[in-house]
Amino acid sequence: LVCRVLSMAKKGLQSLQWRLAIPSQSQVLIWCHSSSTPSPLLSRLLEESNSRIKATLDSEDNNFTFKAFDFSWDAVVTTLNSSSPQKAQLVLQWRLEKMLKDNVRDHEHYSELICLCGKVQNVQYAMRVFTSMEAHGIKPISAVFNALIVACLSSGNVITALSLFEIMENSESYKPNSDTYNAFISVYANLGNDKAMQAWYSAKKAAGFSADLQTYESLISGCVKLKKFEGADRFYEEMMLSGVMPNVPILESMLVALCEQRSLDKVK
Numbered sequence: 001l002v003c004r005v006l007s008m009a010k011k012g013l014q015s016l017q018w019r020l021a022i023p024s025q026s027q028v029l030i031w032c033h034s035s036s037t038p039s040p041l042l043s044r045l046l047e048e049s050n051s052r053i054k055a056t057l058d059s060e061d062n063n064f065t066f067k068a069f070d071f072s073w074d075a076v077v078t079t080l081n082s083s084s085p086q087k088a089q090l091v092l093q094w095r096l097e098k099m100l101k102d103n104v105r106d107h108e109h110y111s112e113l114i115c116l117c118g119k120v121q122n123v124q125y126a127m128r129v130f131t132s133m134e135a136h137g138i139k140p141i142s143a144v145f146n147a148l149i150v151a152c153l154s155s156g157n158v159i160t161a162l163s164l165f166e167i168m169e170n171s172e173s174y175k176p177n178s179d180t181y182n183a184f185i186s187v188y189a190n191l192g193n194d195k196a197m198q199a200w201y202s203a204k205k206a207a208g209f210s211a212d213l214q215t216y217e218s219l220i221s222g223c224v225k226l227k228k229f230e231g232a233d234r235f236y237e238e239m240m241l242s243g244v245m246p247n248v249p250i251l252e253s254m255l256v257a258l259c260e261q262r263s264l265d266k267v268k
Helices: 002-011 014-019 041-047 050-062 073-083 085-101 107-119 123-135 142-154 158-169 178-191 194-206 213-225 229-241 248-260
Strands: none
Touching: 041 050, 041 073, 041 085, 050 085, 073 085, 073 107, 085 107, 085 123, 107 123, 107 142, 123 142, 142 158, 142 178, 158 178, 178 194, 178 213, 194 213, 213 229, 213 248, 229 248
8 A cells, every 4th residue: 555655646636736846854844743852762772772772672662661650652753763763763673673563453553653753754664564564464544544644744755645645535434524625724734835724724614624723723833834814813712602612732832923913902
C-alpha cells in the first residue's frame, strides 16, 4: 500500500493540484503533541556508543523505566536527534522491533511511533513502521493514516501527504475523518497560507464534518498571524454559536488580535 503512495507522489498528483502549496521543511510546524521533560535515560544514551544503544534500552525495559508516569519517548528521541541522529534512529528501530516481538496489535502504538518519526522528520522510517505493521497482519485504520500524514506534513512532504489522503478517499476501511482535515488546516494555518487553509476547511464541511476545537484553534491562529482580524472574529463567533468553548491558545490569539487593533475596551 505504501509503495502505491510513493508511486503516486512521484507522478505529482495532477488531480490534487488545487490542494497543493508545498512548503520548505523549515516552514512546517510539527502538529503532534509536544514533548515533556527528558528522563534520566537520556544521559545514559548520550554517553553510550551506538553499538550499545539497543542493549541499554533492553536493560531499561527490564527495569520498567518506560512504564514510569513521567517517561517521555518524545523527549528522548527529539533531544537525541539534535545531537546524534544515528542514536535517535536506533531508538526508533528498537521500539519497532520490540513492538513486533511482543506482537503488539494496538493501532495506537503504531500511530504514536509514526508521529514520533515525524517529529524528527524521518518520513522514511515512518513508512517502515507502516509497512511493518501491515506485514504483521494489522490492517491500517484512519488514525494510523492520519499519523503518517502528519509525519509527512511535519517534514515538508506535502505531495506524499496528499497521496495518502487520496488513498483514504478511495478506500472503504480508512476514510478521511475530522482529524485528517484538521492536520491539513493546521499546517496551512501555521504556514500563513490563507487560501489553502480556507479550502481545507471548506472541504471538511463538504465532507460532512463539523468544526471542532482543533479546527477553530488553527483557523483563528492562522487569521491572526495574517492580520486578518475580521476572519478571526468571524470564526470566533461561529465557534461560540456552535457551542464549542475556546481554549487558552484561542483566547491568546484573540487577545493578540484585539491588541493589534487597539481595541482596548474589548480586551477588558
